[in-house]
Amino acid sequence: MDTSRFSSYLRSHADIDPNIIGQLLGQCSIQKVAKGDFLLRTDERCKHSFFVEIGLLKQYIIDSKGKEHIIQFAPEDWIVSDRESIFYDQPSTYFIQAVEDTFVSTISQEEIDRLSLSSPEFMKFNNRLLNNHIRQLQKRIIQLLGASAEERYLDFIKVYPDLTQRIPQTLIASFLGITPESLSRVRKELAR
Amino acid sequence: MDTSRFSSYLRSHADIDPNIIGQLLGQCSIQKVAKGDFLLRTDERCKHSFFVEIGLLKQYIIDSKGKEHIIQFAPEDWIVSDRESIFYDQPSTYFIQAVEDTFVSTISQEEIDRLSLSSPEFMKFNNRLLNNHIRQLQKRIIQLLGASAEERYLDFIKVYPDLTQRIPQTLIASFLGITPESLSRVRKELAR
Numbered sequence: 487m488d489t490s491r492f493s494s495y496l497r498s499h500a501d502i503d504p505n506i507i508g509q510l511l512g513q514c515s516i517q518k519v520a521k522g523d524f525l526l527r528t529d530e531r532c533k534h535s536f537f538v539e540i541g542l543l544k545q546y547i548i549d550s551k552g553k554e555h556i557i558q559f560a561p562e563d564w565i566v567s568d569r570e571s572i573f574y575d576q577p578s579t580y581f582i583q584a585v586e587d588t589f590v591s592t593i594s595q596e597e598i599d600r601l602s603l604s605s606p607e608f609m610k611f612n613n614r615l616l617n618n619h620i621r622q623l624q625k626r627i628i629q630l631l632g633a634s635a636e637e638r639y640l641d642f643i644k645v646y647p648d649l650t651q652r653i654p655q656t657l658i659a660s661f662l663g664i665t666p667e668s669l670s671r672v673r674k675e676l677a678r
Numbered sequence: 679m680d681t682s683r684f685s686s687y688l689r690s691h692a693d694i695d696p697n698i699i700g701q702l703l704g705q706c707s708i709q710k711v712a713k714g715d716f717l718l719r720t721d722e723r724c725k726h727s728f729f730v731e732i733g734l735l736k737q738y739i740i741d742s743k744g745k746e747h748i749i750q751f752a753p754e755d756w757i758v759s760d761r762e763s764i765f766y767d768q769p770s771t772y773f774i775q776a777v778e779d780t781f782v783s784t785i786s787q788e789e790i791d792r793l794s795l796s797s798p799e800f801m802k803f804n805n806r807l808l809n810n811h812i813r814q815l816q817k818r819i820i821q822l823l824g825a826s827a828e829e830r831y832l833d834f835i836k837v838y839p840d841l842t843q844r845i846p847q848t849l850i851a852s853f854l855g856i857t858p859e860s861l862s863r864v865r866k867e868l869a870r
């Protein structure tokens with residue numbers, strides 16, 4: 487396994503000088519995370535971003551009652567990290583765990599900062615990632631405040647087209663903030 | 679009314695050359711928005727960020743059933759904009775409206791982009807704003823997924839210490855994603 491998927495992603499999503507892309511990839515390392523293993527645990531400091539080459543990650547918290555709440559799934563071509571922990575140099579409140587055997591391209595925040603300073607195009611690309619993240623998070627808040635179980639599920643299918651086949655229904659229900667029973671009812675209604 | 683509050687904010691929150699701060703403030707304009715008036719309506723393109731000098735704004739959507747969902751309040755020292763509309767040059771899905779008579783320092787995205795390219799410190803500051811925004815949004819998602827009405831209200835008081843005195847309970851309940859009855863119950867319990 488190599489960084490080839492990350493390489494294609496950068497070439498097609500970012501208007502960056504190939505030399506800069508080369509520098510970035512040169513600093514990436516490939517990491518294997520077996521199903522159930524962690525890339526980050528709560529109370530650790532996050533220092534890296536992870537691009538999923540193959541596999542599936544979930545980022546979640548455990549609340550005070552011990553219940554898991556999934557903030558994000560990251561299948562192929564997604565980038566995941568705890569920006570809060572990185573940026574404020576604080577212990578993380580999240581877990582990042584492999585739902586399937588996963589390979590990630592790992593890039594340090596130091597390298598991202600260095601490239602942002604030396605390349606305006608890279609800075610713009612990094613900015614786009616941040617804005618994209620904000621867009622998704624806002625959409626999710628709006629959904630949690632107002633959308634029906636059916637609307638949430640339909641949006642989930644749009645964002646994560648193949649995940650319904652890859653993960654248990656209980657995980658999807660947790661992500662959507664609905665009960666597994668509601669999810670099952672919605673799926674039955676949509677199947678008709 | 680002038681940009682003096684924004685000026686103090688920049689001097690105390692950003693490690694930026696005073697010349698750059700001067701350039702930024704020189705490009706700001708002060709705008710008065712009367713209570714009930716709009717800085718942005720859905721379907722308009724957002725081109726600016728707004729720093730609240732005095733007053734209070736709310737950013738919200740109207741869902742398909744005509745119900746209002748508040749994504750953010752912005753009292754003094756808060757910055758509000760629709761980053762999604764700005765960044766992707768798309769019609770906004772949000773309204774930004776004055777809850778009280780408000781004065782804002784208005785700054786164009788063009789100027790933010792220009793300063794980000796010419797000053798690494800400004801780029802870092804802008805990045806901090808983006809990361810801070812992500813932090814808040816994630817916190818809100820976690821809360822909507824898992825926190826009790828009481829936990830949500832206590833966090834609201836922490837983030838917006840004086841807003842409980844400034845806005846109707848119905849607006850707070852809408853922001854928290856709970857019913858006005860739940861909010862009233864929580865407040866009574868906490869008062870004991």
